[in-house]
Structure formats: C-alpha cells, structure tokens
Amino acid sequence: MSSISKIEYQKKELPSRLQSIGLLLTVLGLVIVLAGYLINPDRMAFNNIIGLTFIISIAVGALFFVAIEYLSGAVWSTPFRRIIEIVSSFVIIVPLFVIPLLLNVHSVFHWTHPEAVNADKILSAKAPYLNVNFFIIRVIAFIAIWMLFQYLITKNSKIQDSSKDQTLTSRNIKLSAIFVPFFALTISFTGIDWLMSLEPHWFSTIFGIYYFSGTVLAALATVTFIAVKLNENGFLVKGLIADHYYSLGALLFAFINFWAYIAFSQFLLIWYANLPEETFWFLQRWEGSWVLWTIGLMIVHFIVPYFGLLSQPSKMDPKKLKFFSLWILAAHYYDLYFLVMPNYSKSGVALSWYEIGFPVLTVGLMIILFINKSKKENLVPIGDPKLKRGIDFRL
C-alpha cells in the first residue's frame, strides 16, 4: 500500500473574515431574540426550545461520535476527531439557551400550571415525573453530565497532542464506555422533556430514539461540512482523500435512512392502532397549512438527501457533501420546528422574523467558538496513535 511516511500537519490560523462573520451573526441573532422576547415572549420561548434542542443535537451528538470512535476503534475518522471534539464543546451554549426558557417555562409547558394539573387526571398521574422541580433537576443534571464527559474526553485528547501518551487513548475508551449509556438515557429524556412534554397528553414510546436519530444526523452534518471545508483549504493534515469523504458521506446516508425508518415506524404504529389519544398529535400536524409542512418534512428530511447521496461518487464529491450536510442541518431544524411549533400555532405554519433569531444566533456562536478553539488547539489530533493509520485509510 502507498503509505505516507510521516504526518504532515502545519497549524494555520483561520481567516479573520470568519471571525467578523461570526460576530455579526451573533449580534444579529441576539438582537432578534431579545426583540422577540420583548414583543412576543410566548412565541420566542417556543423558538427557544427549537434552538436549544438544535444545539444539544449538534454538541452532544458530536460527543457521542467521539465516544463511538474510541469504542469501535475506527481509524478513518481519527484525522477529523479534533473537529468533532471542538463541535462537542458547543455544549457550553446549552445553558445559555436554557436560562431564558426556565424563566418562561409557564408559557410553553402546559403541565407547569398547578390548576391545569389538578383538573386533569392524566396530568396529575404524570405529575411525579412532570413537575417543575424535578424538570429543573433533570435539565441541570443532564447538562452537568454532558459537560463533565466533554471536558474529560477532550482534555485527554488534547494532552495527547504533546505527550503522545498511548495510555490516554485507553483511558478515553473507558470514559467513552461509561458515557454511551449516559448519552442514551440523557438524550432520550431530553427529547421527552423538551419536545414530547409540550403536548403532555400525547406519548410515543419511540420518541426518544426519534430525537436521537436527528441528533446524530445534525452532529454528523456539522462535522462533515467543517471537515470538508477545512480539508479543501488545507487546514487539516495532508493525505485525506475521497476515501475519507466517502466514509463521512456513507454515515450521513445511513443516518438519513435511520431517521426515516424511525420516523415511519412511529407513524405506522400510531396509524395502525388508531387510538385517539395518540393519533391527535399527527392530526394536529395534518391541519391547515401544517399538512404542507408535514409533507415537506418527508421530502426535505428524507427523499432529497436520500437520492442526493445514493450513489458512490456523490458521497466522495466534496461539493455535494458540503451542500447536503448543510441541507441536512437545515432539515433537522425543520424537523424540530415540526415537533415544536404546532403547539404554538395550531391553525397553521407560523413563519416570521421571530423564527430567524435562534438559527442565526446558533450559527454565529458556533463560528466564534470554533475559531476561538482553533487558535488554542491543533485541528488534528497529532498525538493520536491511530492517526497515521487513519490517514492511510483506503476503502
């Protein structure tokens, strides 16, 4: 095999233009969010939930990816792992997005009103789980767990850059093994707490994994876009080729299918059983202009990226990969909007300047954080013992 004799990595500064774009987006997003909260706090709070679950998807999903790479012993993704780690560090945005929601918890969650709970048999039966105190405890505990593991795993990886200590890898494997079950539970309950409890009378036993499928997809799309973009411009290690791109694309493609599989399973079971306490959730999304949004979800989230990434060459084409990773990221936001907003506007799709605030703010913050991190760290885990095999990876 044509192996590369040594690892060629030159640390470079990202262009300063990016910093100003990030700053501009952040300020713009912040202004819209603040204005929204002043004018229509209810609507902004619902948007806040979308923004929150979106950034949780990206950050925590990325941490899951780091853990999976350690656990499976994958080598192809090692050259990209520092990027995934930096993306997972976006988890510090999560508390920022949680705070305004905790202040407005009564305007989004029906079950936080004691008089409504007392008048309602179902809600009072669910009250031991769905009450404000326990909810806040869960939210804080989950964020603490994510931040703890994020800190521990990435710290070891960073130290390895200079020390080249192989025991750090095995320590991270152990940490990952502990993290993965925590991830499964926290991400399921995050989906239940923030998204499913918006409609506390509804329940779907598959909802946790539905949110998980979108989570992994969003994280992977973010990583793919950044990795391809940086590699094209020579910010990463030399020797990353179509084979590496193909692996990213194949994983994206797999999770597009996984999402569709889970989403359809959820629908099929509810459709077949035809129980009124379950079907109303879908019927709500089939009313007024929501029907277009629901049909759009199938097209945007499955059909277009499915056919876009179906063939082998398209998974290797950096242009297509960049396009579809951005597309999938937008599709995940679209999906979250589909889950959240029908609870705010029952009659039809509500789109206005309110809805722009959180995506713009999120993207702005992500850019700033990424640049900030990239100044302090290498963009490639140069001390990782798997790196050379990772660069030599061929299909």
Added chain:
Amino acid sequence: MMKEKILYGYSGIFNSPDEISHAAEKATEIGFTKFDVHTPYPLHGMNKAMNLAPSKLGYVALILGLSALMGAIFSLWWVSSIEYPIIVGGKPFFSFPAFVPVMFEVTVLTASVGTVLAMLFFFFKLPNNSHPLHGTEYMQKVSSDKFGLFIQAEDAKFEENAIKSFFESVHASDVNAVYWDDEEINYKHRIFEPKFLVFLFVAALITSGATYFTLNKLMNMVPFNWMMEQQKQNPQQKSLIFSDGYGMRKPVEGTIARGFLPYQFKGLPDLAAEKLINPIPITKEVLALGQKKYDTFCSPCHDYQGTGISRLRGQFPNPPSLHSDKVRNWKDGRIYAVIMDGQNVMPSYTTQLDENERWAVIHYVRALQRSQNAKESDIK
C-alpha cells in the same frame, strides 16, 4: 503434446500486502491492463492501485430495487384493493402506510438476492467451473498466505522478456508461465448450459425427495399440514374414544341451549297469565317491530285492526275480535300463552316469532285495543 499448449500468462508471488500494492501500482504505471491480483483477503486500496473502473454491480442493484419496488406497489394495490379486498382494522383498501414495510422488504430482498445472482452469473461466469489458474501451485499459495500478481498473455504490452524483467524489478518470487488447458481454449460462457441446468434439476429433485422421505416416511411428519388436520372430532366421524363409536354425542339430559329457555306453561294458560309479565319496555322501536310482525303473521286472520274480519274471506272461520272485553282484560301472559299454544283453529306461532317478537306483538295488540277503546284521558 507440450508444443500444443498455449500460453495464458505469467504469475509472480509476493510476501506482503505492501509489496503487492506496490507491484500493482507499477503494473498500472507501465500500462498493463489485463492483469489480476490474488490475495488471501481483501486489500483496501487495491482497486485504486489496479486502476479499476467502479463496479457496474451498483446499477444492477438499483434497477432490480426500483423494479421490485414498482412490482410490490402494483401487486399490493391489485391484491388488496382490486382482486381480494378485505377490510383490515377499518382501514381503506389501498392504505399506503401498511404497504410500506412490504415494499421495503420486497425491494431489499430482490435487490440483494438479484445482485448476488448477477454477480455470480455475469461477473463470475458461474456455470463455468474451470480456469487456467485452477490447480496451479500459484493458486495454492495465494489462497493461503501469499499475494500473487498475474499478467495475461492477451495484454497489448505482453512480451515474455519484458514481463520477466518487470517481475524482477518488483522483487517477485516464483515467476511462472501458466498454460491453457485444452478444453478451456474454445470455451464460451453460457448461463443456460445444459449440464448446469440438469445439475440444478437433479439437485432440486434430490433435495425435495430427501426432505419428503425424511419428514413423511421416516419421521411421519406431514410437511405443511397447517390447519388441514386438527386434533378434534369432525361431524360424522367415527369415534375411537366412546364405546358406541359415535363421534357426535347427544347433549346431557336437561341441557338448555343458550338463549332458548323452555316454555314452562304449555297447556296452562291461566298459570301463564299469572306468572308471566312482559319483559320488554314499550318504545317506538318495539312497537314498530310488533306492528311489522303482527301485520305479517297475525293480520291475515285477525285483520290489521284486530277486528277479526279477515282477508281470508271465509276459508277459515273468522277469529273473534281482539277488542272484546274478554281479550282486553286478559293479562299479557295469557295472550302469550295463546301465541305459544294456539287456540281453537289457531296453531302455535312459536316457530314464526321468537321470544322478543312475541312480546313486541303483545305490546302492539295492546296499542290496537287502546286505539279502539280510547279513554277520555288519552285524547288530551
């Protein structure tokens, strides 16, 4: 003999995956096109080193998958909404969500099995089980622990000395010439080779025959009896359990069939009048039912109004009017006894009217009586 042999190509042996990759890259560089690499396990990056075009197998899978998808949609639509429509769970005959799992399964099954078969028959030329490299020492080595490169004599750049020096330059060991076997030279690839078809047929025959013999004769198991045979006694079947040999048994004495409470007042109309009360309420529906049954079964003799002036025009003696004081003062149970037992010329109506209908008719008769003898209070 030796002179008749025709050269197939040259083979060389390598010891490590790195060496064989390097050799393949070199061979590509020189411009050989008709060469092949044999390794004990798949080597990553080899298709690039050999400069192979992407496999066409993907298109086979795509076409098979798409056509299976279409076929599945069509057959599901045809079966469940045209040919044999059955209501399942109150869903429409053509209910797309229910079809999706089947469509998915059919697509995946057809595409995967079809792709494997296409690979075997079109790419591996399956019925042909002979190749010049078979049985050579080269093949023995590359299928255990060595890596081999083989260059065909058909290659445009083939020239024996050049090949030998090429193998030398990439440090190959055991460079050998391989010759065609005589019968292989003029072989043409046919999928429907008679020999192969006969083989398939015989194999199918042996497999199914052996299965039938084992299950049916050896183990006495009927294959696929499904619901044909059940451990129960069918009507008119001889019983092996009961000594009289009757499969159909008489019910135990005193057995009462569900919903058929026997009539206890046969021939005792006065007792019936005393003990029986009308169990069903007077509602619009009950009166409508009573009217319908009365008009059908009673009115031919008793007349629509119950006057007894019947439509039978004297073929039978006319029954007395139902509006007489006697009948009006009868209890419901007494009328019930008449319906059950008959009276004078009137036969029993037990077979025509079931229990509910009898009581409904009695309600209706009461209504008729009241219509002819209304009280002052009824008018208000």
